[in-house]
Amino acid sequence: MTHRTSTLAVLAIVLGGAVGIVSSTQPWLQVTLAGAGAAGSRLDMAPQSAVEVTLYRERRVVEMARGEVRFEVAHDARRPFEVRTRSAVIEVVGTVFTVRDRNGPLTVGVERGHVRVRVRPRERTETSPAQVIDLRGGELVVVRDGRAEPVRRADTPSLSAWRDGWLVFDNTPLEEALPAVNSYRSRPIVAIDAHVNALRLSGRFRADDSAGLVALLPTILPLTAAARPDGGVELRAR
Numbered sequence: 001m002t003h004r005t006s007t008l009a010v011l012a013i014v015l016g017g018a019v020g021i022v023s024s025t026q027p028w029l030q031v032t033l034a035g036a037g038a039a040g041s042r043l044d045m046a047p048q049s050a051v052e053v054t055l056y057r058e059r060r061v062v063e064m065a066r067g068e069v070r071f072e073v074a075h076d077a078r079r080p081f082e083v084r085t086r087s088a089v090i091e092v093v094g095t096v097f098t099v100r101d102r103n104g105p106l107t108v109g110v111e112r113g114h115v116r117v118r119v120r121p122r123e124r125t126e127t128s129p130a131q132v133i134d135l136r137g138g139e140l141v142v143v144r145d146g147r148a149e150p151v152r153r154a155d156t157p158s159l160s161a162w163r164d165g166w167l168v169f170d171n172t173p174l175e176e177a178l179p180a181v182n183s184y185r186s187r188p189i190v191a192i193d194a195h196v197n198a199l200r201l202s203g204r205f206r207a208d209d210s211a212g213l214v215a216l217l218p219t220i221l222p223l224t225a226a227a228r229p230d231g232g233v234e235l236r237a238r
Helices: 156-164 174-182 194-198 210-220
Strands: 002-006 010-015 018-022 027-032 042-045 050-055 060-073 081-084 088-092 095-101 106-112 114-119 132-136 139-144 166-173 189-191 200-206 223-227 233-237
Touching: 027 156, 042 050, 060 156, 088 095, 088 106, 095 114, 095 156, 106 114, 106 132, 106 156, 114 139, 132 139, 139 156, 156 166, 166 174, 174 189, 174 194, 174 200, 174 210, 194 233, 200 210, 210 223
Parallel strands: 010 050, 060 081, 189 233
Antiparallel strands: 002 027, 010 018, 027 042, 042 060, 050 060, 060 095, 081 088, 088 114, 095 106, 106 139, 114 132, 166 200, 223 233
């Protein structure tokens, strides 16, 4: 296993009953899985991400607790690769895709290949079948409140632009954008009310310059930004 380190990104690898934890303090973490059942797959993890990888003879399973992870899965038809999140299970054989889950909507975007997303409804009944969505290169789906929104074409590589030090937002509600920004901060930027949370942000911003983003926000959105005594920032409607 080779790795680059990441701010509070944590990976647990389970193989034959052994568990290893990898974590540290750089902008992101890169882990290449090698050995029985891994087939050379790679995970790139954004800050504040946590996953557990279990390698079985017949399948490879990732339990994703939170964060943003880009998966580059080596083809192995005998050992399908499965990513399990709060909102859905993503099944693949060999592909490149990114999963974003920061305790809000789940986003899955495919750069190349094919994945199948099985949505976990909040309330399942015998008359409400689970949604199953097939995604191919250049397609993205958002799962919100137990339901998948329509699949759309998107610049899916931009979902993992943090690998190059950028955060990219495309008409993204601040409620969803701020958790990604805050993963690079010791004190959070918070929206005080629902109106501010609903404001939408588009653009490309340096991941390591949240102070610059805070200074820019009042010039592009109808809000004010005020520093808190603890170093955090409050956003209020203007």
